[in-house]
Amino acid sequence: MVPTLLVGFLIIAPTWVCLEAAFFVWWQRAYAHLNQQPNPHRPADPEHARRVFDRFIRDQATISKYICINEMLSKWYWGVPADRLTKRDVTDLLCYGFWYRSQEQMEADGLGPVADGLVDELQAAWGVSFPDADPGAQPGAARPPMMSHLWQPVRAFWRPLGFYAGVELLVGLKHVMLLAAGFRPYRVGGLRYYTYGLPPLPPAEAAPEAAAARVAAARREREQEGRPAAPAAPAAAAPAAAPPRRGGRREAAGAGAAEAAEAPLLFLHGVGLGLLPYLNFLLQLCCLGRPAVAVEVRHLSMRACWEVPEEDEIVDWVAAALDAHGLASVHVVAHSYGTFMASRLVQRRRRAVASLTLLDPVCFIMYNGKLIYNFVYRSPMAGASFLTWFIARDLAHSVSVSRRFYWSLLNLWPDQLPQHTLVAMGARDELVPVPEVLTMLEAHPDTRVLLHRHHRHADFIKDLRWQARMVQEVAELVAGAAGAGHVTHARSDSASSYEVMAGLNGGSSGGSGGGAGAGAAKKTN
Numbered sequence: 001m002v003p004t005l006l007v008g009f010l011i012i013a014p015t016w017v018c019l020e021a022a023f024f025v026w027w028q029r030a031y032a033h034l035n036q037q038p039n040p041h042r043p044a045d046p047e048h049a050r051r052v053f054d055r056f057i058r059d060q061a062t063i064s065k066y067i068c069i070n071e072m073l074s075k076w077y078w079g080v081p082a083d084r085l086t087k088r089d090v091t092d093l094l095c096y097g098f099w100y101r102s103q104e105q106m107e108a109d110g111l112g113p114v115a116d117g118l119v120d121e122l123q124a125a126w127g128v129s130f131p132d133a134d135p136g137a138q139p140g141a142a143r144p145p146m147m148s149h150l151w152q153p154v155r156a157f158w159r160p161l162g163f164y165a166g167v168e169l170l171v172g173l174k175h176v177m178l179l180a181a182g183f184r185p186y187r188v189g190g191l192r193y194y195t196y197g198l199p200p201l202p203p204a205e206a207a208p209e210a211a212a213a214r215v216a217a218a219r220r221e222r223e224q225e226g227r228p229a230a231p232a233a234p235a236a237a238a239p240a241a242a243p244p245r246r247g248g249r250r251e252a253a254g255a256g257a258a259e260a261a262e263a264p265l266l267f268l269h270g271v272g273l274g275l276l277p278y279l280n281f282l283l284q285l286c287c288l289g290r291p292a293v294a295v296e297v298r299h300l301s302m303r304a305c306w307e308v309p310e311e312d313e314i315v316d317w318v319a320a321a322l323d324a325h326g327l328a329s330v331h332v333v334a335h336s337y338g339t340f341m342a343s344r345l346v347q348r349r350r351r352a353v354a355s356l357t358l359l360d361p362v363c364f365i366m367y368n369g370k371l372i373y374n375f376v377y378r379s380p381m382a383g384a385s386f387l388t389w390f391i392a393r394d395l396a397h398s399v400s401v402s403r404r405f406y407w408s409l410l411n412l413w414p415d416q417l418p419q420h421t422l423v424a425m426g427a428r429d430e431l432v433p434v435p436e437v438l439t440m441l442e443a444h445p446d447t448r449v450l451l452h453r454h455h456r457h458a459d460f461i462k463d464l465r466w467q468a469r470m471v472q473e474v475a476e477l478v479a480g481a482a483g484a485g486h487v488t489h490a491r492s493d494s495a496s497s498y499e500v501m502a503g504l505n506g507g508s509s510g511g512s513g514g515g516a517g518a519g520a521a522k523k524t525n
Helices: 002-034 048-058 069-076 087-099 103-108 112-126 161-180 208-223 248-262 276-286 311-324 338-348 370-377 386-392 395-402 434-441 464-481 497-502
Strands: 184-188 191-196 265-268 292-297 330-335 353-359 421-426 448-452 486-490 515-517 520-524
Touching: 002 161, 002 395, 048 087, 048 112, 069 087, 087 103, 087 112, 103 112, 161 184, 161 276, 184 208, 184 311, 191 311, 208 311, 265 276, 265 311, 265 338, 276 292, 276 464, 292 311, 311 338, 330 338, 330 464, 338 353, 353 464, 370 386, 370 395, 386 395, 421 434, 421 464, 434 448, 448 464
Parallel strands: 265 292, 265 330, 330 353, 353 421, 421 448
Antiparallel strands: 184 191, 191 292, 448 515, 486 520
C-alpha cells in the first residue's frame, strides 16, 4: 500500500508542478493581453462626454447638497488640498473624468477649445476658483499625481492553478444545486443564465445562431442610444386626430401594471463567486411565486479568463436573453457590481424595468472617487477589508474596473430611477458613499431606502435575517408595481435620511431586524 502511494505521489507531484508552471506562463500572457490599453479607450458616442459634463454643470444646485467640489477634487488628487490645485490640474481631471482623454489627446482630436473652457465652466457654475500656478510649489516641482486607474497598470496578483480548480469545482456544485432546485441553464454570448418557472426555449430559439442574432439586435439598439430618432414619414392620408380619451392615462397605467403583474424577477450578482454566495437569497426570491431569471457572469466569478467584456456587452447579452423568452418587463434585483448592469438596463430599456431593487449600490455618485480608491488602490495595510482587497486583486475583476470602465455610462442619476425603486445599504460600506446617497435620495420620496447600521459592503450575503427582510421588501415592491397598492414614504424629522446619517457611527436610528429605514413606508390602495 505504502509503495503504491509513494509511486502515485512521485507521478502526480511532478505532473502538478508542470501544470502549475504552464498555468503561470498562461497567466502572465493573459495579464499582458488584458493590461493593454484599448484604442480608443472611451465610450463610442462622441457626444456622450458633453452631455454628462453639461449635467454636472446644470445640476450644480442639487449635486452640491451632497458633494463638496473641493473635497472631491482633493480625493482624486490623493488628498492634495484643492487650493493647491491649479487650473491645469483641474483641466487634466475633467478631460480624464468626462472625455477619457489627456489634454494632449483633446488637442489632437480637435477638442482643444473644449478643454480650454472646462475650468471656466466649472468655476462659474460651482463658485470655485483655481490659480494659474501653485503659489506654494517649489520651482521645477512635479505636478501632483492623479488617480487615473484607466491608464495605469492593472493591479492584480497571480493565483495558482489549484485555486482556480477549486473555484471551478464550486461553480459545478452550484450548477448541480440549481438544476436540482428546478432551474434551466442557457447560454447567450459569453453569458450563462438560469430560468425558473419559465417555459423552456424551443431548440430553434436556443440555437447559437438565434442567440447571436438577438445579441446583434441589442447591440444595434445600444448604438442608437443618445441619437435623435429619425423623423417619421408623413402618412399619405392621415385621418383626423381622435379626441383624447378621458381614461387614457389610467388605461396606460393599468397596462403597465398588468405587465408588471406577469413580469419575472431578474437577478444580477456582484463580484465574487458568481451565483454561489446568493443561493439562499435566490431560492427565497423564487418562493415569491413568480418566475425568475438569474444571470451569471464568468469574469465576475473569480474564474480564469482571457477576455473581459465591457459592461454594455453584458447588458447586450442580458437583453438578448430577455428577448429570447419574450419578456417585455422584469423586476430587477441587483447587488454591488450587478447594479452597474441594472443601471445600464434602466438607461437603455427604461420601460422594461417594472421595479428596481439595488443592494449595496455602487452605481450612485461614482464621480465621488470613494469606489475607485477603495476597490482599486486601497490595501489592507491602509485599512481595507481583506476580503474586498482579495476579490479586487483577481485579474478579471481588476480589469473590469480598470479597462473600458466608463463611470459616466454606468452611473445612475436620481432622475433615472423608476417609480418603484428600493435601495438598501450598510452604514459601514467602504465602497458606497452612503451619507451622500442618503442625502441625494431625500429628494425622491417614492424611493424606498433601507440602511443597516452595522453592515459593511456585501455583509447581507452572510446575514440570513437581513436577506429575509430584503425578500419581504422585494415582495412588497413588486406588489406595488403590479398595482396592489402604491407605496409612499412619509419622512418625518425622526425617520429621515438625515437622522440616519447622524447615527452612522453606532447611532440608534430606527428599523427592525438590525436595520434602519430611511423613511416610514405607508401603503395606500
